[in-house]
Amino acid sequence: MRKASSNVVRSLPSVGERFGTWKAARVVPRIVAFGLIAAAVIWVLFAARPCSDAGCTTFQTTFGSAIHDPSDFVITLMNGVTAAGLYFIVASGFTLIFGLMRVVNMAHGAFFLLGGYIALKGERRLVGQDSAFGLLSSQVSLWQWVVPAILAALTIGLLGLAMQQLFLRWNQGQELRQALITIAIATILADQMIAHFGAFTQDIAWPGVLDRRVTIHVADVQYSVTRLFILAIAVAVGLALYLWLKKTRTGMVIRAGVDDRQMVTALGINIQLTFAIAFFVGSALAGLGGAIGGSFASLGPGVDGNWLLYSLVVVIIGGMGSLVGAAVGSLLLGLVSTFAAVYLPESYTYYSIIITFALLAVVLAFRPLGLFGRPA
Numbered sequence: 001m002r003k004a005s006s007n008v009v010r011s012l013p014s015v016g017e018r019f020g021t022w023k024a025a026r027v028v029p030r031i032v033a034f035g036l037i038a039a040a041v042i043w044v045l046f047a048a049r050p051c052s053d054a055g056c057t058t059f060q061t062t063f064g065s066a067i068h069d070p071s072d073f074v075i076t077l078m079n080g081v082t083a084a085g086l087y088f089i090v091a092s093g094f095t096l097i098f099g100l101m102r103v104v105n106m107a108h109g110a111f112f113l114l115g116g117y118i119a120l121k122g123e124r125r126l127v128g129q130d131s132a133f134g135l136l137s138s139q140v141s142l143w144q145w146v147v148p149a150i151l152a153a154l155t156i157g158l159l160g161l162a163m164q165q166l167f168l169r170w171n172q173g174q175e176l177r178q179a180l181i182t183i184a185i186a187t188i189l190a191d192q193m194i195a196h197f198g199a200f201t202q203d204i205a206w207p208g209v210l211d212r213r214v215t216i217h218v219a220d221v222q223y224s225v226t227r228l229f230i231l232a233i234a235v236a237v238g239l240a241l242y243l244w245l246k247k248t249r250t251g252m253v254i255r256a257g258v259d260d261r262q263m264v265t266a267l268g269i270n271i272q273l274t275f276a277i278a279f280f281v282g283s284a285l286a287g288l289g290g291a292i293g294g295s296f297a298s299l300g301p302g303v304d305g306n307w308l309l310y311s312l313v314v315v316i317i318g319g320m321g322s323l324v325g326a327a328v329g330s331l332l333l334g335l336v337s338t339f340a341a342v343y344l345p346e347s348y349t350y351y352s353i354i355i356t357f358a359l360l361a362v363v364l365a366f367r368p369l370g371l372f373g374r375p376a
Helices: 002-011 015-047 072-098 106-128 141-172 175-197 225-247 249-258 263-267 271-296 303-318 325-341 347-368
Strands: 214-217 222-224
Touching: 002 015, 002 249, 015 222, 015 325, 015 347, 072 225, 072 303, 106 141, 106 175, 106 271, 106 303, 141 175, 141 271, 175 303, 214 225, 222 225, 225 249, 225 271, 225 325, 249 263, 249 271, 263 271, 271 347, 303 325, 303 347, 325 347
Parallel strands: none
Antiparallel strands: 214 222
């Protein structure tokens, strides 16, 4: 019996062996992930070859590498950064509502699209033409774009506030119920937008003063002023939110109320009023993003779902409740999606969306709470 027991003990893995297996299970995936990232960087910087005039072979790309085609590389880099600016404007509102306040607002994408339509109709009303064929930039002045964008932000902010007060205030902390309620509201809004604005795509015209190019003195690149304008708005929004959440009493109450609502209430602070303000701001940012997004791309059925997905990806990558995480997540999403669409081999560009979700999988594999997330 004693001999049999000693054989069983010898057959069991030692502590060192188990530790080595556990360490290998953690280290090997990281080596693989960093190896793939390094290979992608080397491909973009040195190895990519553009398509020739005769056509594209299997491994040729839209643009050449940064060494061989620096101007197109700089343009692609700027496109990724400016796209990240728009992602951040929309996702910062989602971060405020979902990430910080822990309210599951699945109507955020519908708010984005409705804000875009409000800005579209407001611009055409101010210009004096409500044509389905759209406006030319030469017909639109700066104030005729800015006023509808502000109107869209305020309207969507009030709509979000009404939704929070009527449907979400009484089930705080019940995520599944909040998700079902906001999905229902998003579905209703989507149907009503098709009924009132049509099922075809429409664009908001940029003002003529922004619809031009300037030299950025890097590789002699001429770059779009409208994209630089989007980036400037994103930086302004980020700074304003940071100062509001970190340096003002209201921001500190919001952060404290999320962590310990009972204690904040016991101090005599009206936490419901503070949360209502935060929900208004988060919804208004979705409306502002819709006005900018409708100028950047197009408005139409299905756009709401896309931007809800973008916001979710940004918040998950950056970490719930982190404004810095939202900025980093937006930057990663913008760069990866832009570079994948351009620098994947021409025969495989349809896999670019998979690269975006591979980014999400890699981040969650190593940082389950996101890059800057923390436990609730």
